[in-house]
Amino acid sequence: GAGVSQTPSNKVTEKGKYVELRCDPISGHTALYWYRQSLGQGPEFLIYFQGTGAADDSGLPNDRFFAVRPEGSVSTLKIQRTERGDSAVYLCASSLMDGEAFFGQGTRLTVV
């Protein structure tokens, strides 16, 4: 596709459940980022991949959050034992090594 694709666009889950959010970056982009955006706030950095490895995961809030990018393309953000405070829009972005980041439309996660 032409842009960053995120699936699902919306996800409702029960407190305590496990969720996976998927990101398909722009073809050829080596860098991939995950951000989280709460209502009324700017996006908040979670993790950055360069290729397959997590170059910076300093924004992950706790060990319930984990992200992988096994083949250097598609990435999955995994949240264990979801809490109501995890409700937010999760944004994925990708870029070339030295380029600007292009964002997807996000996955709106609601934990009930």
Added chain:
Amino acid sequence: DAKTTQPPSMDCAEGRAANLPCNHSTISGNEYVYWYRQIHSQGPQYIIHGLKNNETNEMASLIITEDRKSSTLILPHATLRDTAVYYCIAPTSGTYKYIFGTGTRLKVLA
């Protein structure tokens, strides 16, 4: 990241130029200034970036002061579709971690 400060909101008449300021007084010599915008319920959209020289593309112009402590994003002929939150970002050189802040909410008025 260099700390950036922006006014929380601005109004602009349709068809007029929208000038959005950003202060980044602690920016380092090799840190770029990036501008993004976010229209309601969409992901952030890249607009423009620059280092020292003024930049222009099909969306906007970026004016950076000579001391690089501030910049202005200019939308030359604002339309209703330009209503959005505009973010000014100055990521630390060598990293790609954007610190977004709360941005400027631009409302273009008919």
